[in-house]
Amino acid sequence: MQIKYFEATDTLFYIVFNQNSPIETRDLDENTLLDFDQEGQLCSMTLEHAKERAGIPEIDYQTLRG
Numbered sequence: 001m002q003i004k005y006f007e008a009t010d011t012l013f014y015i016v017f018n019q020n021s022p023i024e025t026r027d028l029d030e031n032t033l034l035d036f037d038q039e040g041q042l043c044s045m046t047l048e049h050a051k052e053r054a055g056i057p058e059i060d061y062q063t064l065r066g
Helices: 050-054
Strands: 002-006 011-016 024-029 032-036 042-047
Touching: none
Parallel strands: none
Antiparallel strands: 002 011, 011 042, 024 032, 032 042
16 A cells, blocks of 8 residues: 655545556545546545545654564
């Protein structure tokens, strides 16, 4: 999984669930885009206005390895 965050636009951009190429993008709402591969599986997601939508002042993350 890969997650990219762009602070300048408050976009939690492209949460990548797998390396499949998206062939279709659907709007879940005006600030959430879902990308699907040829099998109809969710392969990535974009969230606009991430901090505002989550009601948090900052975004922090951890990398956990098993």
